[in-house]
Amino acid sequence: MIIGLDAMGSDLGPAELIAGAVKVAQEKDIQVAIAGDEAQIKAALGSAGPKVSSLIEVFPASQVVTMSDTPSEALRKKKDSSIAVLFELQKEGKVDAVVSAGNSGAVVASAIKYLGRLANIARPGIASVFPTLKEPAVMMDVGANVDCRPRNLLQFGIMSSAYYSIMFGNPRPRVGLLSIGEEIGKGNQQVKEARKLLQNSELNFIGNVEGGDTFQGNVDVIVCDGFVGNICLKLSEGLAEALFKMLKDEIRSSVSAKMGCLFARGVFRNFKKRIDYAEYGGAPLLGMNGITLICHGKSDRTAIKNALLEASELVNNKVNEHILTMLESSDAPKGGDN
Amino acid sequence: MIIGLDAMGSDLGPAELIAGAVKVAQEKDIQVAIAGDEAQIKAALGSAGPKVSSLIEVFPASQVVTMSDTPSEALRKKKDSSIAVLFELQKEGKVDAVVSAGNSGAVVASAIKYLGRLANIARPGIASVFPTLKEPAVMMDVGANVDCRPRNLLQFGIMSSAYYSIMFGNPRPRVGLLSIGEEIGKGNQQVKEARKLLQNSELNFIGNVEGGDTFQGNVDVIVCDGFVGNICLKLSEGLAEALFKMLKDEIRSSVSAKMGCLFARGVFRNFKKRIDYAEYGGAPLLGMNGITLICHGKSDRTAIKNALLEASELVNNKVNEHILTMLESSDAPKGGDN
Numbered sequence: 145m146i147i148g149l150d151a152m153g154s155d156l157g158p159a160e161l162i163a164g165a166v167k168v169a170q171e172k173d174i175q176v177a178i179a180g181d182e183a184q185i186k187a188a189l190g191s192a193g194p195k196v197s198s199l200i201e202v203f204p205a206s207q208v209v210t211m212s213d214t215p216s217e218a219l220r221k222k223k224d225s226s227i228a229v230l231f232e233l234q235k236e237g238k239v240d241a242v243v244s245a246g247n248s249g250a251v252v253a254s255a256i257k258y259l260g261r262l263a264n265i266a267r268p269g270i271a272s273v274f275p276t277l278k279e280p281a282v283m284m285d286v287g288a289n290v291d292c293r294p295r296n297l298l299q300f301g302i303m304s305s306a307y308y309s310i311m312f313g314n315p316r317p318r319v320g321l322l323s324i325g326e327e328i329g330k331g332n333q334q335v336k337e338a339r340k341l342l343q344n345s346e347l348n349f350i351g352n353v354e355g356g357d358t359f360q361g362n363v364d365v366i367v368c369d370g371f372v373g374n375i376c377l378k379l380s381e382g383l384a385e386a387l388f389k390m391l392k393d394e395i396r397s398s399v400s401a402k403m404g405c406l407f408a409r410g411v412f413r414n415f416k417k418r419i420d421y422a423e424y425g426g427a428p429l430l431g432m433n434g435i436t437l438i439c440h441g442k443s444d445r446t447a448i449k450n451a452l453l454e455a456s457e458l459v460n461n462k463v464n465e466h467i468l469t470m471l472e473s474s475d476a477p478k479g480g481d482n
Numbered sequence: 483m484i485i486g487l488d489a490m491g492s493d494l495g496p497a498e499l500i501a502g503a504v505k506v507a508q509e510k511d512i513q514v515a516i517a518g519d520e521a522q523i524k525a526a527l528g529s530a531g532p533k534v535s536s537l538i539e540v541f542p543a544s545q546v547v548t549m550s551d552t553p554s555e556a557l558r559k560k561k562d563s564s565i566a567v568l569f570e571l572q573k574e575g576k577v578d579a580v581v582s583a584g585n586s587g588a589v590v591a592s593a594i595k596y597l598g599r600l601a602n603i604a605r606p607g608i609a610s611v612f613p614t615l616k617e618p619a620v621m622m623d624v625g626a627n628v629d630c631r632p633r634n635l636l637q638f639g640i641m642s643s644a645y646y647s648i649m650f651g652n653p654r655p656r657v658g659l660l661s662i663g664e665e666i667g668k669g670n671q672q673v674k675e676a677r678k679l680l681q682n683s684e685l686n687f688i689g690n691v692e693g694g695d696t697f698q699g700n701v702d703v704i705v706c707d708g709f710v711g712n713i714c715l716k717l718s719e720g721l722a723e724a725l726f727k728m729l730k731d732e733i734r735s736s737v738s739a740k741m742g743c744l745f746a747r748g749v750f751r752n753f754k755k756r757i758d759y760a761e762y763g764g765a766p767l768l769g770m771n772g773i774t775l776i777c778h779g780k781s782d783r784t785a786i787k788n789a790l791l792e793a794s795e796l797v798n799n800k801v802n803e804h805i806l807t808m809l810e811s812s813d814a815p816k817g818g819d820n
Contacts, residue, residue, distance in 0.1 A: 277724055324712040324713060332629045355714065355715065356723075360720065371661075371669070371673075371710070372709070372713060374662040375692070375710060376693065379714055380693075380717065382692075383718055383722065384721065384725065386698065
C-alpha cells in the first residue's frame with residue numbers, strides 16, 4: 145500500500161506537509177509517494193535516515209495549482225501539477241489514495257476526471273468529521289454539490305455511514321437528516337422527499353435532526369446538501385475561533401485572570417485539542433473509484449500525519465467495496481443523476 | 483405607547499416574564515399590556531407598588547397555546563389564547579407591539595392572520611442578532627420561510643437593513659449574501675440569482691459572505707433563506723453550549739485548573755454575557771403590518787426586559803415606515819409572491 149501526498153498548494157508550504165509524511169513513515173511504516181517540486185521536497189526530506197528514505201518516493205511535478213486557479217483551469221492548463229501527477233498514479237494503480245491540502249475544487253475536479261465515479265453513485269460528496277460531547281459525528285456533503293436531489297441525500301447517507309463505520313468502529317451509525325424541526329412535516333421540499341427515501345432504506349435512520357444536535361453526540365451521520373453543509377462547516381470553525389478570541393481578550397483584560405490561567409493552562413491545551421480539526425485528518429471525497437482526502441489549507445504536520453493514517457485505514461478496510469455493498473442492500477436508485 | 487407581553491407558553495413560566503415587565507416599567511417608564519391567566523399574572527405582580535401598577539394593565543386570556551399545538555390548531559381552536567388576545571389588541575391599535583416567548587409558529591401564524599403583511603412585502607421573515615468580534619450582526623431569515631425565491635432574499639436584505647439601522651445606529655449596514663465562496667459564480671441557483679437583485683439594489687451590498695464571516699464582524703446584515711438561517715442559528719447555539727460544557731469538563735478534571743478558575747471567574751461571567759442571546763432581547767418578525775418580537779423559550783427576566791425595550795425602540799423609530807421607504811428606493815418588485 146502506498147499513499148500519495150500532494151506537497152504543494154497548502155498555506156504552510158511543502159516542508160510542513162513533508163514533515164507529516166516523515167512522521168507517518170517513521171512511526172507507522174507507511175509508504176508515501178510525494179508529488180511536487182523535486183528540489184523543495186528533497187531539501188525538506190534532508191537526511192531523513194535509511195528507514196524513511198526506503199518508505200518515501202518522490203514524484204516530480206513541474207506545475208503548482210494555486211488557490212486562484214479555477215478547477216477547469218487547473219485541469220486544462222496544469223497537466224503536470226502535483227495534483228494531476230498523483231491522480232494519474234492512482235488511476236494507474238501505483239498509489240492507493242491521494243491526500244491533498246491544496247485547492248480543493250481542483251482536487252475534486254481531478255478526482256472526477258482521473259478516477260471516475262463509483263458504479264451507481266449519482267454524485268460524489270465530501271464528508272467531514274465534527275467533534276461532539278460524545279463520539280465524533282460525520283456531516284455529508286460539506287461542499288461538493290450545491291443543488292441536490294433527494295436521492296443524492298440518500299446516497300450521502302449510505303456513503304458516510306460506510307465511512308463512519310470504518311473510522312469509528314460502529315457498524316450501525318445513527319443517520320439524521322439535517323432540517324429545522326424533528327417532525328416529519330418540517331423542512332424544505334428537498335428534505336421532505338429525502339426523508340421518505342431514508343426511511344425506506346436499510347440505514348439506521350433516526351429522523352430529522354436540527355443544527356443544534358450536531359455537537360450533542362446523539363447522531364453519528366448528518367445528511368445535508370453541500371450548500372448547507374459547507375455553511376455549517378465554516379460557521380462552526382468561525383464560531384469556535386471567535387469564541388476563543390473573545391475568551392483570550394477577557395483573560396488579557398484582567399490581572400487575576402492572567403494568574404488564574406497559569407494554573408489552567410493545561411485545560412486550554414486539552415480543550416483546543418478536543419475541538420481541533422487537525423486531530424481528525426482529512427475529509428474524504430466519497431463516491432469515487434478511488435480514495436481522496438481533502439485536508440484543510442492550514443494543515444500542520446500532525447494533521448497531515450493523521451490524514452495519511454486515515455487514508456491507509458480506508459484502503460485497508462476497503463471503503464469503496466463497503467459502499468457498494470450498502471448501496472445494493474439499501475434500495476438505492478441505480479445509476480443516473482436522479 | 484403600550485407594548486403587549488404574552489405571559490404564557492414560555493419554558494420558565496409567567497412569573498419570570500412578568501418580572502421582566504415590572505423591571506422595564508420601573509426603570510424605563512414603559513407601559514406594558516400583559517395577556518394570560520389573570521390569577522397567575524396578579525399573583526406574580528403581587529404588590530408591585532403604585533408606579534408599576536399604573537404602567538401595567540392585565541388582559542385576561544382563558545387559553546394557552548402549548549409547544550405541541552400546530553400553528554393552525556392554535557388559530558382554529560384557541561381564539562382566546564394570550565397570543566390571540568394580544569394580536570387582536572394590536573389590530574385594534576390598543577397595543578403597539580407584541581412580545582412573546584411562546585410557540586413561535588403560532589406567533590407567526592397569528593401575526594399573519596391579525597396584522598397582515600406590509601404593502602409590497604412578498605414574505606415576512608425573522609431576523610436574529612448574532613454576537614461578533616466587533617459590532618453585532620443580524621441574520622434574516624432564521625426560520626419563517628423554508629423555500630425562498632431570489633426576490634424574497636432581496637426583501638430580507640431591505641427589511642433587516644432597516645432593522646439594523648434602528649437597533650445599532652448604522653444607517654448603511656453592510657449587507658452580505660450567505661454562500662459557500664465569495665466569487666460571483668459560487669452558490670446554489672437561488673443565491674446566484676439573488677446576488678444580481680442585491681447588486682442592483684440601493685442597499686450597501688458587499689457581495690457573498692461565508693459561514694465563517696458571521697462572527698468576524700466584517701458584515702452587518704447576512705441574508706439567507708429560513709432553512710439555512712434556522713440551521714445556522716441552532717448550530718451556533720448548540721456549538722457555544724457544547725464548547726462551554728467541554729471547557730467545564732476540562733476544568734473539573736484538574737485541581738490546579740479549579741484553583742485557576744477562582745481567579746478567572748469574572749472572565750467567564752463577562753464572556754458568557756458577551757455571547758448571551760438574552761442581552762439582545764427578541765427576534766423581530768419583519769414585513770408585517772405591526773411589530774412582533776419572538777423571544778427564546780428559555781428567556782429570563784433580563785431577556786424579556788430587553789425585548790420590551792427593543793419593541794419600544796422599533797415603535798419609536800417607526801421601523802415599518804423605514805422599511806416601506808427603503809423598499810421604494812431599492813428597486814424591490816411590487817407585490818405578489820415572486
